[in-house]
Amino acid sequence: xxxxxxxxxxxxxxxxxxxxxxxxxxxxxxxxxxxxxxxxxxxxxxxxxxxxxxxxxxxxxxxxxxxxxxxxxxxxxxxxxxxxxxxxxxxxxxxxxxxxxxxxxxxxxxxxxxxxxxxxxxxxxxxxxxxxxxxxxxxxxxxxxx
Amino acid sequence: xxxxxxxxxxxxxxxxxxxxxxxxxxxxxxxxxxxxxxxxxxxxxxxxxxxxxxxxxxxxxxxxxxxxxxxxxxxxxxxxxxxxxxxxxxxxxxxxxxxxxxxxxxxxxxxxxxxxxxxxxxxxxxxxxxxxxxxxxxxxxxxxxxxxxxxxxxxxxxxxxxxxxxxxxxxxxxxxxxxxxxxxxxxxxxxxxxxxxxxxxxxxxxxxxxxxxxxxxxxxxxxxxxxxxxxxxxxxxxxxxxxxxxxxxxxxxxxxxxxxxxxxxxxxxxxxxxxxxxxxxxxxxxxxxxxxxxxxxxxxxxxxxxxxxxxxxxxxxxxxxxxxxxxxxxxxxxxxxxxxxxxxxxxxxxxxxxxxxxxxxxxxxxxxxxxxxxxxxxxxxxxxxxxxxxxxxxxxxxxxxxxxxxx
Numbered sequence: 160x161x162x163x164x165x166x167x168x169x170x171x172x173x174x175x176x177x178x179x180x181x182x183x184x185x186x187x188x189x190x191x192x193x194x195x196x197x198x199x200x201x202x203x204x205x206x207x208x209x210x211x212x213x214x215x216x217x218x219x220x221x222x223x224x225x226x227x228x229x230x231x232x233x234x235x236x237x238x239x240x241x242x243x244x245x246x247x248x249x250x251x252x253x254x255x256x257x258x259x260x261x262x263x264x265x266x267x268x269x270x271x272x273x274x275x276x277x278x279x280x281x282x283x284x285x286x287x288x289x290x291x292x293x294x295x296x297x298x299x300x301x302x303x304x305x
Numbered sequence: 306x307x308x309x310x311x312x313x314x315x316x317x318x319x320x321x322x323x324x325x326x327x328x329x330x331x332x333x334x335x336x337x338x339x340x341x342x343x344x345x346x347x348x349x350x351x352x353x354x355x356x357x358x359x360x361x362x363x364x365x366x367x368x369x370x371x372x373x374x375x376x377x378x379x380x381x382x383x384x385x386x387x388x389x390x391x392x393x394x395x396x397x398x399x400x401x402x403x404x405x406x407x408x409x410x411x412x413x414x415x416x417x418x419x420x421x422x423x424x425x426x427x428x429x430x431x432x433x434x435x436x437x438x439x440x441x442x443x444x445x446x447x448x449x450x451x452x453x454x455x456x457x458x459x460x461x462x463x464x465x466x467x468x469x470x471x472x473x474x475x476x477x478x479x480x481x482x483x484x485x486x487x488x489x490x491x492x493x494x495x496x497x498x499x500x501x502x503x504x505x506x507x508x509x510x511x512x513x514x515x516x517x518x519x520x521x522x523x524x525x526x527x528x529x530x531x532x533x534x535x536x537x538x539x540x541x542x543x544x545x546x547x548x549x550x551x552x553x554x555x556x557x558x559x560x561x562x563x564x565x566x567x568x569x570x571x572x573x574x575x576x577x578x579x580x581x582x583x584x585x586x587x588x589x590x591x592x593x594x595x596x597x598x599x600x601x602x603x604x605x606x607x608x609x610x611x612x613x614x615x616x617x618x619x620x621x622x623x624x625x626x627x628x629x630x631x632x633x634x635x636x637x638x639x640x641x642x643x644x645x646x647x648x649x650x651x652x653x654x655x656x657x658x659x660x661x662x663x664x665x666x667x668x669x670x671x672x673x674x675x676x677x678x679x680x681x682x683x684x685x686x687x688x689x690x691x692x693x694x695x696x697x698x699x700x701x702x703x704x705x706x707x708x709x710x711x712x
Contacts, residue, residue, distance in 0.1 A: 179437065179602055211331045215399055216357055216398050218332035219401065220336050222441075249424050250328065250380055252417055252419070253353070256353050257350070257353050258331055
């Protein structure tokens with residue numbers, strides 16, 4: 160198990176989930192001046208930067224089976240984030256009600272948590288440390304909905 | 306959330322088992338399920354309010370689903386161009402409670418919920434999601450063989466590729482099970498009652514039955530025939546056996562591990578492992594093996610991609626099995642080279658034994674005395690060198706010959 164799990168904001172829940180056989184990334188990295196983009200709500204700030212397993216209602220089917228449900232989805236570039244949003248919007252006309260309607264950005268540092276590697280589509284997960292608060296770090300850029 | 310359409314109905318969701326999440330972003334958005342009779346269902350997220358997420362779910366033909374995953378049709382067609390003219394909607398809360406289940410005629414669907422007509426699949430199915438759910442459902446450990454690579458589609462594989470693979474996997478399981486059971490019995494040897502009690506359990510915990518063949522590449526999902534129950538967190542025989550299987554698949558990635566495994570088991574098992582990897586290599590297939598047991602909270606996994614099979618075969622090539630034995634035969638020499646010390650000998654005992662090799666230094670000096678029409682009792686030192694995946698090499702040295710006196 161990763162030695163930093165106890166430092167994570169949802170470390171206990173993640174450790175408990177791993178012990179039941181849930182999927183968990185094998186490699187993590189320390190973010191150093193890492194540019195990150197996230198989807199957020201313009202008018203419901205209290206819903207921002209909350210991982211899916213902590214949202215109410217959570218979008219879960221058949222229980223929790225992946226620790227990424229306690230992580231925050233990020234993109235490494237504006238273009239990657241816009242592309243993913245546009246793909247999701249073409250499949251889910253009301254996706255903005257679930258994941259947000261605006262794009263936000265901020266710089267991630269070592270003290271914020273641990274990140275997974277970028278996927279080919281530019282997505283990575285941030286597993287936040289206890290004191291991480293992206294509401295203070297991220298600024299809202301613009302609307303992603305027509 | 307839009308107002309409700311259709312009529313309230315009951316639906317037994319306990320018959321549904323999740324295969325995978327086809328689209329996942331901060332939670333599932335499009336999920337593939339299968340029911341007990343093998344019918345495929347899709348859950349499609351459509352909306353959310355402060356209490357519920359709303360989903361549409363519908364039965365779908367696997368061919369249509371494959372067309373969607375292979376980007377031949379958009380999601381729009383997957384929902385609307387089915388033979389069934391209805392679907393269901395359901396509201397699901399944070400506690401996974403299902404309510405407001407409604408049967409809706411497809412033609413009555415609110416079109417604002419529907420994806421665009423160019424909504425082609427640009428994602429990858431999530432892996433390893435369903436094993437935990439299956440383990441919970443069957444209250445048992447679940448083993449999965451996931452076949453990937455050439456000619457493997459979402460949920461289908463050419464029979465010509467699958468058919469040779471199954472007996473190779475079963476050969477390995479059988480060999481490994483025999484040895485594992487022997488070792489386990491030896492461990493329990495001091496306790497006759499425990500040995501007797503555990504014999505049947507061991508046999509059943511090392512055999513599998515097919516539960517499903519699932520989509521998501523092509524997946525064979527198996528569970529142990531045995532129903533050994535253990536305390537939460539306690540390792541069962543089936544967990545131990547699954548660990549051995551996964552270790553075997555993992556061993557190919559290092560020469561040391563293969564060698565250790567070979568010492569622990571036997572060369573036949575390693576040969577069968579080699580046969581399997583050879584087959585994967587020539588067929589351009591990959592094989593992922595996974596085990597998940599929710600009761601004991603144990604999970605193992607090992608992936609072998611088609612590209613990695615070459616690396617494993619190279620490691621296996623280094624494994625030599627040398628064997629030296631002394632053979633005693635009665636027969637005639639039919640060729641001797643006194644200069645090089647080479648000889649050819651054949652048995653006269655009616656067993657077709659032949660040997661070609663060299664005399665040792667002392668016998669080479671005496672070879673001139675040999676007569677081709679006489680019968681001799683010989684002792685041959687035979688060294689057999691066998692590389693995994695290659696033909697065995699035999700080296701014979703004749704270390705004794707005496708003219709037979711009782712012919």
